[in-house]
Amino acid sequence: MSKLNIRNVLPRDLDHISQIECLCFPAAEADSKKVFKERIAIFSEGFFIAELDGEIIGLINSGITNDNNLKDNFFKTMDLHIPGANNIVIFGLDVHPNYHGSGYGKELMNHFIEYARKSGRKKVLLTCKKHLIKYYEKFGYVNEGLSNSTHGGATWYDMYLVL
Ligand SMILES: CC(C)(COP(=O)(O)OP(=O)(O)OC[C@H]1O[C@@H](n2cnc3c(N)ncnc32)[C@H](O)[C@@H]1OP(=O)(O)O)[C@@H](O)C(=O)NCCC(=O)NCCS
Known part of the structure; x- marks a missing residue:
């Protein structure tokens, strides 16, 4: 079985990442190529991709905030990203549908949590x-209950992990 390679995103990954996002989420929830480009430019340090034999099969990406919940506007712009703030928010964890249930999502999340801990953040947030x-x-996340988020018209739950 091939070993998963997890690395920071590069600008050349943009098209492939957008394709996986569209396979993983309904159109109303999928993040745009434009915002992925902005995240790659501004915070590639907190954006990881997973490869199998050189093929991208998953990703996890994030921003930094002093808020305690993920605000919907953060899905659209990195204007809310505050380098040096306490908490890190995950915008998305995606594994290509062909590879679901193989433990790759778990590897990506564990890699991310380790990075967040080492970089001195206090909490990881997600919906x-x-x-x-x-x-x-x-993974140790705590469910805070129904979120105020209306992202993509869906119902979301706020979760956090204390590092
Ligand atoms: C959610 C997602 C990232 C999971 O990735 P994955 O690689 O399929 O999951 P893994 O194989 O790493 O699963 C790890 C563990 O979680 C369990 N698991 C997987 N899906 C689960 C679910 N829906 N509910 C509970 N447990 C689940 C697995 O059984 C496994 O358990 P184990 O460690 O005890 O064996 C993937 O299904 C995906 O990309 N979905 C579409 C996009 C999405 O919804 N992302 C989340 C946004 S909030």
């Missing part, structure tokens, strides 16, 4: 749908 609450609880 997720009801069916994934248990998935994130396995």
